[in-house]
Amino acid sequence: QVQLVESGGGVVQPGRSLRLSCAASGFTFSYYGMYWVRQAPGKGLEWVAGISYDGSNKYYADSVKGRFTISRDNSNNTLYLQMNSLRAEDTAVFYCARENGVGDLFFWGQGTLVTVSS
């Protein structure tokens, strides 16, 4: 069965960096685009970034462009999100999700919490 397991969250000071990982299993990872979606405490879903199946195309929300970088390692079935210059407003649960061609997110991980605080 499809499994997506995020890791790398934690407490970080403003201005510092953090890298999230998403380990995928149960499907051919290199066939699918992948997304990061976040949810601030008590708030709605916010799309963060997306990457095509082969890593050739990457897309970012305006709120993170220039600070966050999405990448993938198809040989290790892992998705990444490098987050630099973190701000308090980046505090959220970050989910990775598998998309099915037109942004339809059939499978989600359980999420990893990132807290940006001094």
Next chain:
Amino acid sequence: SYELTQPLSVSVALGQTARITCGGNNIGSKNVHWYQQKPGQAPVLVIYRDTNRPSGIPERFSGSNSGNTATLTITRAQAGDEADYYCQAWDSQHEVFGGGTKLAVL
């Protein structure tokens, strides 16, 4: 930037029909997806590409999309349908989520 507008909350009597709208400029020309999220859980896709149900989603859930409004319809509402619901669409190399609607089943 593109925006999707949802009502903050919708109430429905047990066993009745709930309709949750998602407004956006010419949204009828886009693929719209809907997610259900219960407290402390990851979202679950309930409708994709406007009208399609993933396997395991009850037939009580249906979707439509035309003009400037997409709609998620839940018939014979059950207590277990209480959740937040989000619409989603793609525009100009960005995915966009609606602000979410809290469904209360009375």
